[in-house]
Amino acid sequence: MCGIVGYIGKQKATPILINGLLSLEYRGYDSSGLAVIENNSIAILKDKGRVSNLEELTKNCELTSHIGIAHTRWATHGKPSKENAHPHLDNSEQFVVVHNGIIENYHELREFLTQKGYHFLSQTDTEVIPNLIHYYYSNGIADEDPFLRAVKSAVDDLKGSYAIEVISKLYPDKMIVVRKDSPLVIGKGNGENFVASDIPAILSYTKDFYLLDDNEYAVLSADTIHFYDNTLSEHSKAIKNIEWDATAAEKNGYEDYMLKEIYEQPNAIRETIGSHFTLGEKCSFDDLSIEKDYLSTINKIFIVACGTAMHAGLVGKNAMEKLCHIPTEVDIASEFRYRDPIIDEKTLCIYISQSGETADTIAALKLAKSKGAKTLAVSNVIGSSITREADYTIYTHAGPEIAVASTKAYTSQVVLMVILAIYFAETLNSCDTSELESLKSDILDLPSKLEAVLDETRTIERFAKKIYTEHDMYFLGRGSDYYVAMEGSLKLKEISYIHSEAYAAGELKHGPIALIENGVTVISILTNPNLVEKCISNIQEVITRGAKTLVITNQKLHNVHFDFVVNIPETNSFISPILSVVPLQLLSYYIAKNKGLDVDKPRNLAKSVTVE
Numbered sequence: 001m002c003g004i005v006g007y008i009g010k011q012k013a014t015p016i017l018i019n020g021l022l023s024l025e026y027r028g029y030d031s032s033g034l035a036v037i038e039n040n041s042i043a044i045l046k047d048k049g050r051v052s053n054l055e056e057l058t059k060n061c062e063l064t065s066h067i068g069i070a071h072t073r074w075a076t077h078g079k080p081s082k083e084n085a086h087p088h089l090d091n092s093e094q095f096v097v098v099h100n101g102i103i104e105n106y107h108e109l110r111e112f113l114t115q116k117g118y119h120f121l122s123q124t125d126t127e128v129i130p131n132l133i134h135y136y137y138s139n140g141i142a143d144e145d146p147f148l149r150a151v152k153s154a155v156d157d158l159k160g161s162y163a164i165e166v167i168s169k170l171y172p173d174k175m176i177v178v179r180k181d182s183p184l185v186i187g188k189g190n191g192e193n194f195v196a197s198d199i200p201a202i203l204s205y206t207k208d209f210y211l212l213d214d215n216e217y218a219v220l221s222a223d224t225i226h227f228y229d230n231t232l233s234e235h236s237k238a239i240k241n242i243e244w245d246a247t248a249a250e251k252n253g254y255e256d257y258m259l260k261e262i263y264e265q266p267n268a269i270r271e272t273i274g275s276h277f278t279l280g281e282k283c284s285f286d287d288l289s290i291e292k293d294y295l296s297t298i299n300k301i302f303i304v305a306c307g308t309a310m311h312a313g314l315v316g317k318n319a320m321e322k323l324c325h326i327p328t329e330v331d332i333a334s335e336f337r338y339r340d341p342i343i344d345e346k347t348l349c350i351y352i353s354q355s356g357e358t359a360d361t362i363a364a365l366k367l368a369k370s371k372g373a374k375t376l377a378v379s380n381v382i383g384s385s386i387t388r389e390a391d392y393t394i395y396t397h398a399g400p401e402i403a404v405a406s407t408k409a410y411t412s413q414v415v416l417m418v419i420l421a422i423y424f425a426e427t428l429n430s431c432d433t434s435e436l437e438s439l440k441s442d443i444l445d446l447p448s449k450l451e452a453v454l455d456e457t458r459t460i461e462r463f464a465k466k467i468y469t470e471h472d473m474y475f476l477g478r479g480s481d482y483y484v485a486m487e488g489s490l491k492l493k494e495i496s497y498i499h500s501e502a503y504a505a506g507e508l509k510h511g512p513i514a515l516i517e518n519g520v521t522v523i524s525i526l527t528n529p530n531l532v533e534k535c536i537s538n539i540q541e542v543i544t545r546g547a548k549t550l551v552i553t554n555q556k557l558h559n560v561h562f563d564f565v566v567n568i569p570e571t572n573s574f575i576s577p578i579l580s581v582v583p584l585q586l587l588s589y590y591i592a593k594n595k596g597l598d599v600d601k602p603r604n605l606a607k608s609v610t611v612e
Ligand code: F6R
Pocket: 306, 307, 308, 309, 310, 352, 353, 354, 355, 356, 357, 358, 361, 404, 405, 406, 407, 494, 607, 608, 609
């Protein structure tokens, strides 16, 4: 929801902080700020709006400090404004904090501190933190590390989720960080150390990372990093080497991250298929030891996720049910966690999350665990929170996804879910081997077929030019095509701000057709040969009422006139969404570009929804 960066070392902190914030802007961009320790006092710069505003401010002052913390905000408590932007100081201006997450009991804490004589300058929940630190620091017992002790006492009072960085002018060579239910990584350099909410922010400085655990503290200096548990007893921690290429997190010459990520899909699929199978051999997952004995006891699968990841789950459900014969339900995480679902040890719950940090998805996972079910996470981020909670984890290998609107993560999730279904089917002997082999062969052909779909970009661009001024659009499909329609409609809303609805084509007559009038755009996906005729009848109904039609299909369609047709290669219907969604991603992209919108950072949205 917000992004944080920290630096302590020998270089000037400010440029490193700004660089980090720029690559974290997808996490929030309504305001940003930084704090450094300059001449024994804390210097703060902050501004409303994009990080570029903050960058401008830094050009007007000579900051030479070698320690600093920074933040890019996506408002939750208090409107986007300069005073609400982080960092926040305590009243004595000795401690300064940036925070990602939500302090649920901040009203209570604010009242407590007010009674003790503290006052507040912002409407944020965060401002209680530096003041609590000050309160405990000034009232603390003698301790060999009073700064750490005061931070820990303050953190003990917090309820909610947080990733926190603290520095103090009293300790100009020290930074303290702690997290709970909000991501935080520490990058280890040579004579310098880095902190960030997400790896790409500091990937150009180091490839060696520590992934901080919940309720774990780290105390950093330029040369050392010490880790403590929540009783402040020190422990050692394993370092992880992250192989991502720093340039993978940059735009590589594309106008926007979203377009780059759309074009990266053939490779993301290739990487995600990885070495899970070769033709004629069974599927395998190196780190997944799900035995036949356990799998045969499963009588129900839930796939739980949010937004686009949930749409990938819908496609996965088809494969799970048809190949494994296990009843499978797909749930929206924010609904699942509060609807008291029927779960027991015979239920397998699969959670899909690109970021691995989505608060609702993590809470839904914890719920299933508490009811005795086994949980399996599907994530794109190694070591993310969800992977640390789940019993099992499998990874998509889409690489960092920076654009807020998910594209390559979705197609990678779909392919991985289908491979997982094949793996289960092979373990359970629930499906004919030749059917599975033919599906595998189609999966292996996906990257080259995706390249062919991407060659059709011009047709989509032309169609986008024709329709970008419209206010309402409709997406139709049946079966998996309906799930793709849902994803296409979400993409359009997200980045082009055009109202749209996706309908199961058969539902049209039950109400929505009343909305169809002359000139309305209806986009249909037709890839399932068994359902094509029925879907065409539905499209005829809207054509009769004057609709403009775009059809995405892998079928030969005769005797019907559509305004635009995008032909995509044929493939197995379990994986056809991976091909048919691409024209829809491109359509939203080009509509948004025609409207002059910022496709990578759509309004009101953040990449990682780490609060409820
Ligand atoms: C849409 C989009 C969101 C995410 C959703 C879940 O383009 O990106 O709908 O899919 O917020 O995010 P993750 O997968 O990180 O849990």
